Amino acid sequence: MVALQTAAAAGLTRISLQSASAAEPAVVDNAPAIVIGSGYGGAVAALRLGQAGIRTLVLEMGRLWNTPGSDGKVFCTTSAPDQRSMWFRTRTEAPLASFLWLDLVNRDISRYPGVLDRVHFADMSVYVGRGVGGGSLVNGGMAVTPLQSYFSEQFPTVDAAEMYGTYFPRARAMLGVNTVDPAWFESTEWYKFTRVSRKHAQNAGLKTTFVPNVYDFGYMQREAAGTATKSALGGEVIYGNNHGKRSLDQTYLAAALGTGNVTINTMERVRAIRRATDGTYVLTADRIDNTGAVVETKEYGCTYLFLGGGSLGTSELLVRARDTGALPALDASVGAGWGTNGNVMLGRANHLWDTVGANQSTMPVMGIDDWANTANPVFAEIAPLPMGLEHWVSLYLAITKNPQRASFTYDAASGGVRLGWTAAQSAVSVSMARKLFDRINAANSTIYRYDLFGSSNKVFADDFCYHPLGGCVLGKATDNYGRVKGYSKLYVTDGSLVPGSIGVNPFVTITALAERTMARVLAEDTAP
Numbered sequence: 082m083v084a085l086q087t088a089a090a091a092g093l094t095r096i097s098l099q100s101a102s103a104a105e106p107a108v109v110d111n112a113p114a115i116v117i118g119s120g121y122g123g124a125v126a127a128l129r130l131g132q133a134g135i136r137t138l139v140l141e142m143g144r145l146w147n148t149p150g151s152d153g154k155v156f157c158t159t160s161a162p163d164q165r166s167m168w169f170r171t172r173t174e175a176p177l178a179s180f181l182w183l184d185l186v187n188r189d190i191s192r193y194p195g196v197l198d199r200v201h202f203a204d205m206s207v208y209v210g211r212g213v214g215g216g217s218l219v220n221g222g223m224a225v226t227p228l229q230s231y232f233s234e235q236f237p238t239v240d241a242a243e244m245y246g247t248y249f250p251r252a253r254a255m256l257g258v259n260t261v262d263p264a265w266f267e268s269t270e271w272y273k274f275t276r277v278s279r280k281h282a283q284n285a286g287l288k289t290t291f292v293p294n295v296y297d298f299g300y301m302q303r304e305a306a307g308t309a310t311k312s313a314l315g316g317e318v319i320y321g322n323n324h325g326k327r328s329l330d331q332t333y334l335a336a337a338l339g340t341g342n343v344t345i346n347t348m349e350r351v352r353a354i355r356r357a358t359d360g361t362y363v364l365t366a367d368r369i370d371n372t373g374a375v376v377e378t379k380e381y382g383c384t385y386l387f388l389g390g391g392s393l394g395t396s397e398l399l400v401r402a403r404d405t406g407a408l409p410a411l412d413a414s415v416g417a418g419w420g421t422n423g424n425v426m427l428g429r430a431n432h433l434w435d436t437v438g439a440n441q442s443t444m445p446v447m448g449i450d451d452w453a454n455t456a457n458p459v460f461a462e463i464a465p466l467p468m469g470l471e472h473w474v475s476l477y478l479a480i481t482k483n484p485q486r487a488s489f490t491y492d493a494a495s496g497g498v499r500l501g502w503t504a505a506q507s508a509v510s511v512s513m514a515r516k517l518f519d520r521i522n523a524a525n526s527t528i529y530r531y532d533l534f535g536s537s538n539k540v541f542a543d544d545f546c547y548h549p550l551g552g553c554v555l556g557k558a559t560d561n562y563g564r565v566k567g568y569s570k571l572y573v574t575d576g577s578l579v580p581g582s583i584g585v586n587p588f589v590t591i592t593a594l595a596e597r598t599m600a601r602v603l604a605e606d607t608a609p
């Protein structure tokens with residue numbers, strides 16, 4: 082937030098936070114380049130376009146999160162969520178729905194453009210961030226580079242040496258990736274929960290590995306010492322961090338605004354894309370107010386269009402454009418190749434003597450790495466469950482190598498899209514996660530927790546995911562660099578390029594692929 086505000090104070094930004102109070106007539110606004118969405122893919126596109134001297138407009142459906150509420154905080158806390166927590170809901174929908182089977186977690190809230198959304202499809206719901214910074218505002222900050230061998234399996238046409246030599250390092254540097262001090266990790270009460278899970282994994286003969294993060298660990302140590310306001314150590318994460326996290330508004334987007342060539346319009350949701358007769362693109366966008374009402378419908382024109390609405394947002398826009406006939410030449414594979422990155426969440430119950438600690442940092446720093454087990458590859462993030470009391474729960478987000486994929490289809494009746502993912506496809510992830518955690522339970526004489534995911538004794542939360550991937554897969558719906566097949570000067574830069582699985586938490590991969598796309602596009606497509 083600070084960097085963005087500093088840039089604004091220095092007169093370097095033209096961020097457009099328009100008043101949503103009155104309906105205005107539709108206007109047509111033109112920019113050489115438009116970027117839809119301000120998550121990882123959109124932020125990289127905006128920065129690199131701005132640096133190249135190309136005037137660029139970013140359209141983001143969520144808010145700019147920089148204004149404190151009446152409590153003096155920009156984001157609400159996880160323990161007492163209010164309207165800022167979720168995107169137009171009357172009750173929060175936290176991933177962990179219950180504790181001891183009781184609905185102690187969720188709260189009634191008023192409808193507001195809050196920062197976390199849970200998008201519901203028939204058999205799968207997907208958590209996404211809403212606002213300037215997209216998923217970076219709500220995620221756990223785990224900044225993991227995938228195994229090169231698995232990256233190459235998923236992206237056989239991409240030059241892996243170039244990715245690992247140039248684009249992954251570039252992405253990590255810009256994102257502000259850092260690692261926890263191992264000595265502090267071993268001694269602090271805030272990561273006892275992680276050390277306990279590590280011990281249990283090791284008892285089962287499993288390997289664990291530290292994972293980097295974009296949360297500032299120097300700041301976290303000051304939180305622990307009592308010299309900085311608590312954020313990760315204050316339970317903040319899924320509804321936003323008030324301090325410590327290097328979200329995109331502080332990194333890529335602040336730099337993009339600093340070029341002087343980039344403007345971000347917030348609370349504007351693009352609903353349609355078409356092509357004018359001269360080959361430029363025309364976007365229809367609804368500007369909404371804090372109640373969600375459409376207060377203005379605008380049309381924008383651009384020469385270069387970059388889609389960074391995330392796997393859900395980009396897939397929806399392109400499937401709709403193809404199937405309504407607005408962009409009929411889009412490839413048949415648009416909408417296909419979608420997966421959950423094999424996500425499954427679960428909890429284990431520890432013995433009374435194996436306390437995990439009442440104090441837990443919300444930023445994960447370790448994973449159980451059994452990806453090399455070809456019979457059952459799983460990478461499981463050791464996740465926090467900060468409740469301010471001892472609960473003896475070890476929580477995990479397992480990333481399994483689930484080969485199942487689904488497609489988005491256009492629903493003419495609603496104008497939206499359906500996602501064909503089924504419960505049977507989630508069961509594949511569960512069976513892989515179960516094999517790993519049965520081993521851990523057997524080695525430690527422990528059992529699963531049955532009380533965390535609603536009243537039905539559900540052990541494996543397989544009906545939601547954090548890592549939606551695919552829908553506009555690189556090399557299928559696009560060329561090898563994200564140029565959308567069938568149209569020129571139309572690009573995808575976000576998680577919809579990743580074919581449903583990447584084996585680790587995905588944002589570093591999304592960022593690095595976007596860097597690769599922008600380097601190529603700026604070198605080849607935008608020359609006068």
Ligand code: FAE
Nearest residue numbers: 118120121122215216220221223351391394576586587588
């Ligand atoms: P994303 O960041 O979702 O940005 C898309 C943006 O576009 C959003 O701001 C939307 O509001 C906006 N948008 C969408 N449609 C439109 C439209 N039609 N008009 C205007 N704006 C639009 O996309 N990943 C990790 O690597 N490490 C983690 O620790 C991690 N933890 C997570 C925890 C949670 C709770 C969640 C929800 C996700 C987590 N992820 C994590 C996933 C990560 O945040 C996600 O892969 C990226 O944010 C996806 O980046 P994209 O650029 O694809």
